Amino acid sequence: AQSVTQLDSQVPVFEEAPVELRCNYSSSVSVYLFWYVQYPNQGLQLLLKYLSGSTLVKGINGFEAEFNKSQTSFHLRKPSVHISDTAEYFCAVSVMDSNYQLIWGAGTKLIIKP
């Protein structure tokens, strides 16, 4: 069965510092990979996705993620965070075996310190 692990439930970081949010997955078949962001009291918004091709994908708001097949990881990065990036970030995968349904990580709360 497929699973998604987000290793950190909370990540505190100072404003303008770089950040990495970690995501690992397990699957025996090819996957699509996604990062979503959820601001307080809102729905989820797609940040970026990996389907195929270049392993480095760029998304909205200056975020990027790198797909590493050997390590089954899809870590999210931003070189310089802002207060407005305070939110919860969810990693998700979809696989053909699950009829393309999304399997979610538990989420990582990004806390920006001024």
Added chain:
Amino acid sequence: DTGVSQDPRHKITKRGQNVTFRCDPISEHNRLYWYRQTLGQGPEFLTYFQNEAQLEKSRLLSDRFSAERPKGSFSTLEIQRTEQGDSAMYLCASSSQTGAAGYTFGSGTRLTVV
């Protein structure tokens, strides 16, 4: 197309009452999903439709929950005899059949059962 719309945004109801939520997906999307999310948790899958057919329902979903998508367009989620444990954010999302573009989420309906 204005994205995925959910109505109402907030609902406060007394325990034992029935509630119904509506979701209008992106018109080109033939898949529609319902999720539930409680504070500090990731989205919990409830059910999904492909066109008008309900293809999967979570085993965690009690008989008090029912969803419909009668014409393959909008969907409704009804909760009968609400309980305090039903208090949560109810999220609707839509996608193409493969989900390759990711899911598009609505802003959610926050249910409070008092």
